[in-house]
Amino acid sequence: MTDIRADFTQARQPEAEFRDYVALLKPRVMTLVVFTALSGLLVAPGGLHPVEGLAAIIFIALGGGASGALNMWWDADIDAVMKRTAKRPIPAGKVTEGEAFAIGITLASISVIMLWLATNALAGALLAFTIFFYVVIYSMWLKRATPQNIVIGGAAGAFPPMIGWVAVTGSISVEACLMFLLIFMWTPPHFWALALFMKSDYHEAKVPMLTVTHGRRATRTHILVYTIALLPVAVATGLTSIGGPVYMAAALWLSLGFLMGAWDIWKRDEAQAEADNYATEKRVFRFSLYYLFILFGALTAEAALRNLPAYAEFAARFNLVEMF
Amino acid sequence: MSIAREHPLHKRRSGRNVGLALVLLAFIALVFGLTIAKVSGGGTIEAFDHTYRPAMDPATIIPAEE
CATH class of the missing domain: 1.10.357.140 (UbiA prenyltransferase)
Known part of the structure; x- marks a missing residue:
């Protein structure tokens, strides 16, 4: 049996x-x-x-x-x-x-x-x-x-x-929508930077990643365009009730850094990227992770700092939504 | 001979069981904590139960003294 x-x-x-x-x-x-x-x-x-x-x-x-x-x-x-x-x-x-x-x-x-x-x-x-x-x-x-x-x-x-x-x-509220938009606009350049140096993966899996369907030149342009579009969203978030000087400084500094990284990616061609094993793409991908963590960290810091009455009064000046 | 010999499979199963037990205990603790938080939060616990209760009638509520 x-x-x-x-x-x-x-x-x-x-x-x-x-x-x-x-x-x-x-x-x-x-x-x-x-x-x-x-x-x-x-x-x-x-x-x-x-x-x-x-x-x-x-x-x-x-x-x-x-x-x-x-x-x-x-x-x-x-x-x-x-x-x-x-x-x-x-x-x-x-x-x-x-x-x-x-x-x-x-x-x-x-x-x-x-x-x-x-x-x-x-x-x-x-x-x-x-x-x-x-x-x-x-x-x-x-x-x-x-x-x-x-x-x-x-x-x-x-x-x-x-x-x-x-x-x-x-x-x-408008603040919730802007936090949504911040991640929404951040995601494409973050993932496309990854797709640039993980190229064979998506190709073999037949996933229509932008790198596969429109080519790598177009992907580099898309990264730059979305990073440019991200900047006003990051700044606008700072002009609401959750913003303030700490967040605004972080948003401006990091968005410019991200923009410069996207510009570096856009300037390069495949030969240059292959030559240094996609060093710039990898750097921008890592930077994009810090970007989001630091910006949301700054928003949280603003909330904590607003417990100090003097700071709250100063931070309120950044709240353009309230003014109009 | 007993069947006490440990097979890697037993180890994996035991790990899964312990993991699940911890997850369930954490869930119970969280639901208990939530219940305490909700009840002590000052929300209305009584609901309308088809009989008149002065305690629930806004007209009968005496305003607190200034």
Whole structure:
């Protein structure tokens, strides 16, 4: 009789460890989600009970993780081809696609319902929309259909600070929209810089990345144009109730730095980039990460500094939205 | 002979079980903390229950002294 086999070594694939399930949630992306959502929550007027704030951040992060798991479920075929993603749990054979789907759907439901209960319905609805946007609009539809995938898909990553803001205030304001726009405009140059030095990856996976469909010259131009468009958004954010001298100084300094980096990328051709192994593209990619972390850090610092009455009075002069 | 021999599979399973237990405990602690925060936050706990209660009637509320 061979029906019952207890020989573990015959297992089809290794059983997953706990950390493989954690990897499904894209923890590195989660850090950016947590950081920007926390900034949105801290800079919003009013406040939450610390436990409610903690719960809001945890469930926003969990929603982001659920999107990551569902993205890995849908994109397993692409991930297997690309060098950067080949070690993800599904292509590595540690987690099955069904498991990833089940974990994604479960965590998405829990995060939306719990964020709603912990804060308010609008915050829960925005989180649900973010997950839908990332999984359905970006992963299922745009990623394989258009080279503008990064531009529109980037909106999903731009929602966390807005959700943090809404969790506190219960409504969407110009400040929340500008924080959204800041990440929205930042995403394309950030990812296209990555695509320039990860070129074979997207090409082999047949993902219509701008570098593949329109060429690398056009990508360099796109990076420059989006970085130019990012500057007024970064400055405009500083002219609202959440801005102030610290943020404005950081925004101007870093935006000019980013702009110079984008200019350096635009000036170069492929021969120059190949010669130094894409040193400029890699430098600008790293800089773009610092850019976002420092700007949201500066917004949070402004909120903390405004507890000093003298500073609050001075910072209020930057608030043009209030003046008009 | 007992079947006590440790297979790497057992280690992985135990790691998963411990991980899940910690996640569930953290979730319970968070929901408990949220409940305490909401209840002590001063929100209305009583709801209308189909009988007249003066405590819920705005007309009967005596304004606090200046």
